[in-house]
Amino acid sequence: MAKDDRPVSAADSAYLTLRADILSGDLPADERLTEMGLADRLGLSRTPVREAVKRLLIEGFLTRAPGEGLRVTALHADEVDQIFRIRLMLESYGARRAAEFASDAEITELFRLADAISARVPARTEADYDAMTEANAAFHRTITQAARSPRLSSMLSLAVNLGLVLRTYRMYSAQDMARQARHHHDIAQAIATRDPEWAEAAMSHHVLAAAAIARARRTRT
Amino acid sequence: MAKDDRPVSAADSAYLTLRADILSGDLPADERLTEMGLADRLGLSRTPVREAVKRLLIEGFLTRAPGEGLRVTALHADEVDQIFRIRLMLESYGARRAAEFASDAEITELFRLADAISARVPARTEADYDAMTEANAAFHRTITQAARSPRLSSMLSLAVNLGLVLRTYRMYSAQDMARQARHHHDIAQAIATRDPEWAEAAMSHHVLAAAAIARARRTRT
DNA sequence: GCATACACTGATGTATCCATTATGGAAGGG
């Protein structure tokens, strides 16, 4: 799949569509799914759908249990905490490594993206939200790449994908948005200074704040 | 696939066989592979092989680059360190959670497995090595399960699979084996005591020691 | 009336076929 998530194959598009449908709640967690049904829904044959389903199973978005069939995984509160905890560990470590290995071009890019995010705060239009989400993803992706560890990258993308449920800025208050946006500048600065400790701490701080927002939202509802 | 890694489908067996061939060096890293070629080699059609290859690509055992074709991923020294580092984070956290959530049955099982491993030290026969490897895998798997986080489990199994290259006890000296075996008792004790800090530290210690052995082997050769 | 066995239905797993794309080589022109 292309790095920018533009689907280039039917299997990719099936994967992205299904994931989006799961995250949006379009595919409810209590529904029993079949590969054939999904293939019909997407207008594809079973082959690419099977690939997508397999990947979603590996990533934990779907569950296949004997006697239960194929279902969307129900995310319990504790699981959400676990996902953030894992993301915390991996992403903080990634920031630490980025401070050691980032190229000048990557650092420039980080500042540019941090600015792009801040420019949209507070978001008002759909376009604002989309731009923020996109720039935010690019920011974190750039750091991960700068960490120079393919394994870390793939593990992180897994963890982050899982956390997608919670990463929509639409749930953020203006205050939350402003704070998270500021963090990006801090992180970029820490990496630019080549200070691994600082970068790690800044990223920890950032992720934990996001986790707190998610938790608050959960307990509120 | 069955939890005990017994293949129940052709796709599973293709996955396990290919992974074993990669780890054993039977499929060298500089060779150019094709799905058809692998299918012939395994006596299967392309379909299950395709699934296996896709999974191995996701897990990082294989690489598919434009202009390069399909190849076994070459593990560089630094990458090995990265894998251990990731495993360190995840597995230590798993041990911490296990200390909080393990059932009495699981704790009993941990002690049993720790004994089973120690009983084979120092390993002399192939059967000894196999039994140790199996018991060791079961030990870590039990802890992961006790951590009560499906996400952590799946991420860890990925990291551990990647580390498989280095986990063969055949490379361990008698001294190394004895030390690693003792660690298992320590870890089990820490979890039984319900002390998360201790469990985490014990596991960190254990993984770092394993990493050191792997590193020593690398620099020696 | 209950239990067991058999059959039917539907879902997943596997194989083969077809289409599209990419790659390597050869030939021709600059």
Add this chain to the structure above:
DNA sequence: CCCTTCCATAATGGATACATCAGTGTATGC
């Protein structure tokens, strides 16, 4: 002599057809 372009071939992605397995329901026998 090297570079470029086009063609042939092979590899991958997608579709469909087929087999196998599991689950469920019904019927029959005890």
